[in-house]
Amino acid sequence: MAADTLYTLLRDAVGSASLVEALPRQMARAPSWLDPNADTWNVAPLHRRSDKKIWTLDFTRVSHPELQAVARAHAVWSIVERQLGPQSLSASLYVFAHLGQRLGARPLQTLRTEDFHAVEQDIVSHYAERTSARMCADLQRVAAWLTRQTGLRLDYRSMRRAPAAHGREATDDGRAAKLLPDSVIADLLNARHLPDLPDRDRFYLSAIAISVATGFRLGELLTLPSDCLIQDRGALLVRSFVSKHGKAAPRPVPPELADIVIDAVDHIRDVTRPAREKARTWAEHAPIDWAAIIRDPDPTAFEYFVRRWLSDWIANPVNRIIDPRCAYFSCGDRSQWVPLADLLDAHGGNISAVSREVGIGRASMSRLVAQLEASRRGEVYLGKKTAESRRAFDTDRRIPSIxxxxxxTGRNLQNSPRNARLADLIAEARDAQIKQTEYPSPHQDLALEERCRVAPEVLRDPETGEAVLNLHEALFVLFKNQLSDTHVVDTGRIKAVSINQFNHWLAGYKRDRGTGKPGDALCARLGILDPRTEEPAKLTNHDFRHWLETAYENGGMSQTQIATLFNRSSSTSNSVYDHTNSSVRRERLKDAMADGLLIGHAAEAYVRIAEESPEDATAYLESAVKFQNPMPHGICRLNWALEPCPHALSCFSCGDAQDDASEPCEHLIVDTTDAAQIDQIAQIHCNAQSIVQIMTDDGAEDSPQLAQFQRIARSTRSILTKAGRP
Structure with missing residues (x-):
């Protein structure tokens, strides 16, 4: 087994725990490139983006030897059982590093819950509130995993919760600050048609138009296929590669924005077509990826490819040093081989006549004649240069140079650790070329050459490693500098548009902020102002996702519909993107109650009052929905800021224990049109029934807990019956 060393370390650390028993099975399913015994793992193949070549997990950061072995096993488990990516693996390793510092020289078996609380305090003291809350959540997950896998008795629960800055659970001020004004969206869409708009701005504004209409995450937007549009019976859909384990389905486009999306995609296709067509030729023979070779910590590939380049350079006839019929002339940008022997024969050896014919000065022509004579003797003409000087030949285009x-390669290695070695290799090749000695090419390594070629794919399946989107199939693919006004386009380098490129265009660079230069923020350059501040709007691509979901919420879509539209596996994530203010929510709640779509004490009271006095019913409705606190199973009408819950947050166990028709809390309102709420109540009902059955079988008929769960089962059954759920 490849993990023999790790297996031994784990057995010594935790004995015969389930962690040790599961390791052989997990290693059998682990990727072939994974070496569990190595101190560092390159987990870049687990990333969806193919341009991620290096992502290092350095287990030496975990100073405790036993815990380091457990950290490796946790990484194997995360890769095999959870299919986690590099970001999650790095976050977990960071937690293990903190725990290792806390353990010190103590054995792993002495790890206690108190150690986790101490690590939590250390994290909180060093990081911002939201960052520390996220890290403590990782700490809690590691504690739960250690309890299951190693037998350690840990009961750590993170008490750190970052306050909701926006979304359904935040304040009206927080929601208003996060939601982009409609005028900013309109200005961004209209900006595509501004006269004299730079090509770079028009390209990325077209990308924004797609984002506004679809709400794609930036990584999803920039990995759209070129044939992403689907016309289906008058409806427009956009197919994409979903991230974060979402459900794969085409994204519908609102009919009002369909023409904008079609126009934007057509423009991007036109701009990227040349790069896409050239990338098609790379599918069979991709060029060498010098960027990856230079970054590779192993110098083997760098040495191999530089030596091969130098060997090919010297062997190229264009770079010859000796020619018995021609002389090499170079001055400024002019470099050429002059057929001097033929010219001298034609002019009877008159150097001045030859000089006038080719437009080269008399003194330079004399040096060319000396060069020709040296070549006929089989010697290299050096003039005033010396063969030992490294810099004497820097301007000679026949000689390899930095x-x-x-x-x-398009790479400047001035600040790279590879620079010194490159200079030595070039000097070695120069000596061989000038002294006319052999410079052998390295023995061909086909496996290394194949590994170091430019990856023609944009996206890969982390589980199989197979490409799911290639460069010639992608929508956002460009030549290097294709959209630049100041740099020459390099048609030899093709890259998919990166997240950093988009963000730098949108937010600009700090050095150019407020200057109006191309490196300034987009909204500052185009004069797109936020009406709330009368200053240039500040936004990210993700803000369009928030804006679109809020528009769907205000349009009356159910939570299940919205989750489906955004390819989510569940509707629980919807709340973060809902920025509908309280007044709109109240009106929506009032309308739903008036239409009889809600279940609860307030809804039933409204119906009874409306039968006798519609005016009183309207007044009651105003007061009944003044406050609303969303919960997974409904809405609470209490003002939680001022009133404590009279039932200790137990919405379904409020009735009389002897009441066979127990009802839920009088403050609870359930929306029968929200499938997520009904599903949650059905789950609570099922759990309550199971607990009642277990306690009854165990003879606990007199237990107050049994009575509580009986009330929960009855009240949830009452709601499900009214909602028409069998």
Whole structure:
């Protein structure tokens, strides 16, 4: 087994725990590239983006030897059982590093819940509120995993909760601050048609138009296929590659925005078509990926490819040093081989006549004649240069140089640790070329060459490693510098548009902020103002997702419909994106209650009052929905800021224990049209019934807990019956 060393370390650390028993089975399903015994793992293949070549997990950060072995096993488990990506693996490793510092020299078996609380305090003291809350959540997950897998008795629950800055659970001020004004959205959509708009702005504004209409995450937006549009019976849909384990389904486009999306996609296709067509040729023979070679911590590939480049350079006839019929002339941007022998024969050896014909000065022509004579003797003409000087030949285009390497790769290694080695290799090749000695090419390594080629794919399946989107199939693919006004387009380098590229265009660079230069923020350059501040709008691509979901909420869509539209596995994430203010919610609640769509004491009271006095019913309705607190199973009408819950947050166990028709809390309102609420109540009902059955079988008829769960079962059954749920 490849994990023999890790297996031994784990057995010594935790004995015969389930963690040790499961390791062989998990390693059999682990990726072939994974070496569990290595100190560092490159988990980049687990990333969806193919351009991620290196993502290192450094287990030496966990100073405690036993805990380090457990951290490796946790990473194997996370990869095999949970299919987690590099970000999650890095977050968990950070937790293990903190725990290792806390353990010190103590054995792993002495790890206690108190240690987790101490680590929590350390995290809170060093990080911001939201960051520490996220890290403590990772700490809690690690504690639960250790309890299950190692037999340690840990009961850690993180008490850190970051306050909701926006969404359904936040304040009206927080929601208003997060939601982009409609005028900003309109200005961004209209900006695509501004006269004299730079090509770069028009390209990315078209991307924004797609984002506004679909709400794609930025990673999803930039990995759209070129044939992403689907016309289905008059409806427009956009197919994409969903992230975060979402449900794969085409994204519907609101009919009002369909023409905008079609126009935006057509424009992007036109701009990216040349790069896409060239990328198609890479599918069979991709070029060498010098960027990855230079970044690779192992110098083997760098040494191999630089030596091969130098060997090919010297072997190229264009770069010859000796020619018995021609002389090499170089001055400024002009470099050429002059057929000097033929010219001298034609002019009877008159150097001045030859000089006038080719437009080269008399002194330079004399040096060319000396070069020709040296070549006929089989010697290299050096003039005033010395063969030992490294810099004497920097301007000779026939001789390899740092500048020639930069032109080949597009990379400046001045601040790279590879720079010194590159200079030595070039000097070695120069000596061989000038002294006319052999410079052998390295023995061909086909496996290394294949591994170091540019990946023609944009997205891959982390589980199988197979490409799911190639460069020639992607919508957002460009030549290097294609949208630049200041740099020459490099048609030899093709890249998918990255998240950083988009963000730098949208938010600008700090050095250019407020200057109006191309590096300034988009809204500042185009004069798109936020009406709330009368200053340039500040936004991210994710804000369009918040804006679109709020529009769907205000349009009356159910939570299940919204979750389906955004490819979510459940509707629980909807609340973060809902920025509907309280007044709109109250009106919506009033309308639903008046239409008889709600269940609860307040809804039934409204119906009774309305039968006798519609005016009184309207007044009651105003007071009944003044406050609303969303919960998974309904809405609470209490003002939680001023009134404590009279039932200790137990909405379904409020009735009399002897009442066979027990009802839920009088403050609870349930929306019968919200499938998520009804599903939650059905789950509570099922759990309550199971607990009642177990306690009855155990003879606990006199237990107050049994009576409580009986009330829960009756009240939830009452709601499900009224909602028409069998």
């Amino acid at each position: 500048m020639a390497f930069k032109a080949l």
